[in-house]
Amino acid sequence: MHRQLIAAAAAILLLTALPLFSAGSGPGAAAAAPAAGPASQQAGAERDRGRDYYEARGEIVWEVPTEEKVIALTFDDGPDPTETPIILDLLKEYNAHATFFVVGNRVDKFPELVKRELAEGHELANHTYHHSYFRKQASVSRFRDEVRRTQESIQSVTGQRPHLFRPPGGYYSETLVQAAREAGYLTVLWSWHQDTKDWQSPGVDKIVGKVLSNARNGDIVLFHDHVERHPQTAAALKEILPELQKRGFRFVTVSELLQYRKSRQVHS
Numbered sequence: 001m002h003r004q005l006i007a008a009a010a011a012i013l014l015l016t017a018l019p020l021f022s023a024g025s026g027p028g029a030a031a032a033a034p035a036a037g038p039a040s041q042q043a044g045a046e047r048d049r050g051r052d053y054y055e056a057r058g059e060i061v062w063e064v065p066t067e068e069k070v071i072a073l074t075f076d077d078g079p080d081p082t083e084t085p086i087i088l089d090l091l092k093e094y095n096a097h098a099t100f101f102v103v104g105n106r107v108d109k110f111p112e113l114v115k116r117e118l119a120e121g122h123e124l125a126n127h128t129y130h131h132s133y134f135r136k137q138a139s140v141s142r143f144r145d146e147v148r149r150t151q152e153s154i155q156s157v158t159g160q161r162p163h164l165f166r167p168p169g170g171y172y173s174e175t176l177v178q179a180a181r182e183a184g185y186l187t188v189l190w191s192w193h194q195d196t197k198d199w200q201s202p203g204v205d206k207i208v209g210k211v212l213s214n215a216r217n218g219d220i221v222l223f224h225d226h227v228e229r230h231p232q233t234a235a236a237l238k239e240i241l242p243e244l245q246k247r248g249f250r251f252v253t254v255s256e257l258l259q260y261r262k263s264r265q266v267h268s
């Protein structure tokens with residue numbers, strides 16, 4: 001009897017979560033399961049809250065399909081004293097503007113790198129203070145604290161407040177998305193076909209191949225300028241940047257890319 005109940009609950013959970021797990025992602029799955037609660041209640045309340053739901057409402061951005069040859073390169077988890085300067089040099093060489101989803105405690109450690117990112121035309125965005133994963137049952141107050149502390153760190157260094165938030169690991173829930181909105185943030189993930197997995201050190205060729213064989217207008221590409229393993233991102237960029245430039249792409253920040261979303265909606 002007990003085992004049947006568990007099986008039934010598991011089946012409901014699986015059905016509920018299926019739309020959310022339709023693609024892979026960075027460290028961890030692309031999406032979090034719905035917030036806590038009995039499975040039977042969740043099934044009705046949260047069933048359709050996958051990508052389609054949030055994309056239609058404009059509450060989470062994965063990419064911005066557009067006729068323009070623009071692409072947004074994003075770098076998570078930095079700044080990093082070794083890799084970030086190399087990546088900044090490369091971006092400058094190709095006249096590329098990117099978005100750095102920085103981790104608050106690293107901003108406090110390496111403020112000069114954050115200043116340089118801003119001075120060279122890049123966008124700074126919030127990626128929590130401790131790179132905390134907010135899976136189901138996450139504490140909203142802890143989430144707010146992580147976002148606020150990072151915002152304060154960025155503001156104290158740059159004088160500007162960020163408006164974009166990316167949850168570590170890509171874990172999101174209705175609670176988290178709304179808490180981010182209340183704090184003044186739009187939640188930004190990445191194109192599912194542009195998840196380079198560079199944090200796993202898969203090999204430079206794999207990273208290059210992933211980006212170049214999939215590049216489409218309006219993509220948001222996921223890179224990391226701070227990784228725990230052997231960094232390969234800068235080496236990959238040396239091949240990616242010239243090739244995409246040759247194909248006519250302009251490298252824009254996520255906020256610049258979002259302007260194409262608005263104009264597209266107006267005209268469609």
Ligand SMILES: [Zn+2]
Pocket residue numbers: 076077127131167168169
């Ligand atoms: Zn991250």
